[in-house]
Amino acid sequence: MKYTHQGVSLEYDDLGNGTPLLFIHGFPLDRSMWGPQVNALQKVCRVIAPDLRGFGQSNDTDGQAVTMETYADDMKALLDSLNVQQAVLCGLSMGGYIALAFVAKHVNRVKGLILSNTKAGADTDAGRQGRLDTSIKIEQTGSTGVVVDSMAPKMLGPDAKSETATFVRSLMSHQRSTTVTSALRGMAARPDRTPLLANIKFPTLIITGSADVVIPPSESEAMHKAIAHSTLINIPDAGHLANLDKPDAYNEALQAFVNQLA
Ligand code: MLT
Numbered sequence: 001m002k003y004t005h006q007g008v009s010l011e012y013d014d015l016g017n018g019t020p021l022l023f024i025h026g027f028p029l030d031r032s033m034w035g036p037q038v039n040a041l042q043k044v045c046r047v048i049a050p051d052l053r054g055f056g057q058s059n060d061t062d063g064q065a066v067t068m069e070t071y072a073d074d075m076k077a078l079l080d081s082l083n084v085q086q087a088v089l090c091g092l093s094m095g096g097y098i099a100l101a102f103v104a105k106h107v108n109r110v111k112g113l114i115l116s117n118t119k120a121g122a123d124t125d126a127g128r129q130g131r132l133d134t135s136i137k138i139e140q141t142g143s144t145g146v147v148v149d150s151m152a153p154k155m156l157g158p159d160a161k162s163e164t165a166t167f168v169r170s171l172m173s174h175q176r177s178t179t180v181t182s183a184l185r186g187m188a189a190r191p192d193r194t195p196l197l198a199n200i201k202f203p204t205l206i207i208t209g210s211a212d213v214v215i216p217p218s219e220s221e222a223m224h225k226a227i228a229h230s231t232l233i234n235i236p237d238a239g240h241l242a243n244l245d246k247p248d249a250y251n252e253a254l255q256a257f258v259n260q261l262a
Pocket residue numbers: 025026027028092093094095187214240
């Protein structure tokens with residue numbers, strides 16, 4: 001399905017009934033990363049999975065920074081268009097940065113929060129500079145190869161299926177270079193959300209993977225300590241894309257959380 005607002009066109013899936021669960025994908029991916037979750041969770045709740053601005057089948061961005069707040073506003077506008085007053089947000093990695101921006105701006109629209117393989121902090125100075133340098137390299141070469149080659153080998157744990165690794169690389173390779181530079185610049189500009197965590201009063205599930213080398217479990221443990229009444233699940237041997245690496249364990253955690261909220 002397609003939703004258009006202010007010249008931005010977002011492609012999304014909307015399946016099932018019951019508690020709305022909004023999936024926010026990571027970088028540089030699109031909504032198809034949530035395939036195993038959309039299939040399983042639509043049996044127990046309403047699943048909404050958009051391609052973020054520029055990614056997948058949504059329309060392109062111009063390469064300028066798209067901030068986490070802008071993606072979050074897109075998500076809020078999508079919920080408005082679907083008449084969804086409150087949703088459970090599930091964001092993985094960059095999707096988690098966006099979910100936290102959504103909490104900062106639209107807290108009354110949040111029924112529950114799932115922060116997966118993500119962190120609350122801003123980039124270090126070196127990390128920020130690395131993203132900005134990479135975005136210039138992409139503009140100069142017109143290719144996202146530098147991102148795909150550096151990220152793809154780190155996204156899954158050591159015992160992930162080879163077809164999953166092939167799928168992830170292909171998903172990354174299909175994203176447009178302008179979209180990727182917009183997101184890199186947006187992530188570089190994101191603020192530290194740590195102060196927000198103490199104000200989170202709704203149910204929160206934090207998921208990490210013991211083999212996540214992109215955002216290590218220590219980041220999830222820190223968020224768990226800072227968010228009162230949060231639950232932390234560390235999926236054994238799961239890498240950064242824990243949802244694709246260990247879909248059964250991941251889906252079980254989501255299902256239990258959604259059932260508890262229903
Ligand atoms: C992601 O998976 O979304 C990225 O690793 C996030 C990031 O680069 O910080």
